[in-house]
Amino acid sequence: MKAAVIEARGRAGLVLRDIPVPVRQPGEVLVRVHAGGLNRVDLYMRDNGVGITHTLPQTAGVEAAGVIAEADADSGLVAGQKVAIFANAFCGKCRYCLAGDQPLCVRAHIMGEHRDGGFAEYVAMPARCALPLPDHVDLVEAGVVLTAHATAWRMLFGKRALRPGETALVVGVGGGVAVACLQLAVQAGARVLVTSSSDDKLARAKALGASGGINYRSEKVAKRVLEMTNGEGVDMVLDSSGAASWDDSLRSLRRGGRLVTCGATTGSNPGADLQRIFIRQLEVYGSTGASIEECRQLIALFGRGAFKPVIDQRFALEDFAAAYDRLERGDQFGKLVLTMT
Numbered sequence: 221m222k223a224a225v226i227e228a229r230g231r232a233g234l235v236l237r238d239i240p241v242p243v244r245q246p247g248e249v250l251v252r253v254h255a256g257g258l259n260r261v262d263l264y265m266r267d268n269g270v271g272i273t274h275t276l277p278q279t280a281g282v283e284a285a286g287v288i289a290e291a292d293a294d295s296g297l298v299a300g301q302k303v304a305i306f307a308n309a310f311c312g313k314c315r316y317c318l319a320g321d322q323p324l325c326v327r328a329h330i331m332g333e334h335r336d337g338g339f340a341e342y343v344a345m346p347a348r349c350a351l352p353l354p355d356h357v358d359l360v361e362a363g364v365v366l367t368a369h370a371t372a373w374r375m376l377f378g379k380r381a382l383r384p385g386e387t388a389l390v391v392g393v394g395g396g397v398a399v400a401c402l403q404l405a406v407q408a409g410a411r412v413l414v415t416s417s418s419d420d421k422l423a424r425a426k427a428l429g430a431s432g433g434i435n436y437r438s439e440k441v442a443k444r445v446l447e448m449t450n451g452e453g454v455d456m457v458l459d460s461s462g463a464a465s466w467d468d469s470l471r472s473l474r475r476g477g478r479l480v481t482c483g484a485t486t487g488s489n490p491g492a493d494l495q496r497i498f499i500r501q502l503e504v505y506g507s508t509g510a511s512i513e514e515c516r517q518l519i520a521l522f523g524r525g526a527f528k529p530v531i532d533q534r535f536a537l538e539d540f541a542a543a544y545d546r547l548e549r550g551d552q553f554g555k556l557v558l559t560m561t
């Protein structure tokens with residue numbers, strides 16, 4: 221089968237290879253992959269991978285949807301059935317898994333990070349990670365739902381849920397998670413403000429329901445947020461940028477507001493501004509991935525057509541390098557996706 225395989229670090233080390241179809245282990249399913257979305261972590265795995273236990277060569281890709289090719293008779297899954305893959309082959313036995321909080325699993329084993337991923341014609345994963353999809357869904361769209369939208373779902377609703385009528389600020393709209401946060405927050409009945417360095421991306425965000433856009437290159441973000449919220453600030457900030465936006469994100473919150481972080485692409489160590497956090501009684505918390513139950517809720521909403529994932533561009537598996545380049549430049553609005561068929 222064809223697969224995008226990381227053989228060595230760096231752009232030249234990720235290559236298209238013809239490799240054997242994976243042999244599924246007992247309890248696993250074999251999935252014929254139709255599509256898989258790109259994510260920032262794919263660049264990290266290609267170029268660095270430090271801190272993640274794995275061995276090269278390894279097939280890339282943390283996201284995939286397709287149809288069951290082989291499954292155990294008692295798995296509840298049948299050949300031909302459409303599934304989206306929950307990327308974390310969680311252990312199912314640790315205290316966090318038993319509590320239904322799989323993203324905190326102490327033995328997390330993520331495809332495309334710790335084991336062979338989904339940028340291939342077939343992938344093998346534990347049957348518990350194959351989440352059934354309604355028959356009518358588009359598998360390319362399904363292939364971009366379980367990373368960005370699932371991450372956004374847990375950020376928005378996982379701990380201190382965003383409520384209808386609240387106002388949220390989405391930092392750096394354009395990336396997959398930020399666009400998904402915008403879509404799901406609008407869907408939940410919240411008012412959504414967005415920031416970007418691109419007026420074009422701000423216009424596209426407004427077309428998706430954002431009620432205000434701030435260009436952080438030409439405007440002062442926190443000042444504009446306060447102007448747009450009668451001097452109060454927003455209830456929730458969704459920030460995957462990190463150091464570059466942190467100060468503005470804290471200053472954009474109302475008293476008692478919450479800042480949710482899911483990424484640090486611009487740096488991990490911003491000024492903490494503890495005085496602002498305790499005096500204004502802000503909540504700051506992290507989020508990554510989503511639980512099986514959160515993914516089921518998300519798939520139910522997706523299956524009903526309540527939102528349509530924004531796909532920036534589709535690439536054939538053979539053209540993965542062009543897709544990675546576009547992701548690296550940050551040109552995209554929404555998701556980049558590789559199609560295998």
Ligand SMILES: [Zn+2]
Pocket residue numbers: 310311312313314315316317318324325326327328
């Ligand atoms: Zn576990």
